[in-house]
Amino acid sequence: MARMKLQERKLIRSEGHYPASKLKDEKQRLLEESQKPKAAVLTVEGLVKLYLTERIEDRKSANGKIIPGARKKKGQKEARRTLENDTIAKLKTRVAAEITHKYIVERSMV
Numbered sequence: 001m002a003r004m005k006l007q008e009r010k011l012i013r014s015e016g017h018y019p020a021s022k023l024k025d026e027k028q029r030l031l032e033e034s035q036k037p038k039a040a041v042l043t044v045e046g047l048v049k050l051y052l053t054e055r056i057e058d059r060k061s062a063n064g065k066i067i068p069g070a071r072k073k074k075g076q077k078e079a080r081r082t083l084e085n086d087t088i089a090k091l092k093t094r095v096a097a098e099i100t101h102k103y104i105v106e107r108s109m110v
Contacts, residue, residue, distance in 0.1 A: 044091040
């Protein structure tokens with residue numbers, strides 16, 4: 001049994017492949033992957049807040065000018081209230097990418 005493994009390893013080395021260096025390379029690759037910054041997972045709460053601040057509500061530009069949002073003040077408040085009370089209250093910590101149309105339809109029919 002041991003002689004067969006020795007012969008296999010000798011054959012592998014004669015082909016130019018070294019098992020030790022292969023393991024070392026694999027460990028190095030795993031270490032590099034673990035050190036890469038991972039993309040932030042966007043939750044429903046984060047997505048709603050991003051949408052409100054970037055699209056719906058008024059905001060200031062870099063030079064101080066006020067950029068109007070998509071709605072008037074009353075509409076901005078109503079959109080915020082609706083999204084916070086309905087969406088964030090129920091789906092706060094869920095990952096936004098997991099929410100599908102089917103999921104919403106199933107929950108709204110209950």
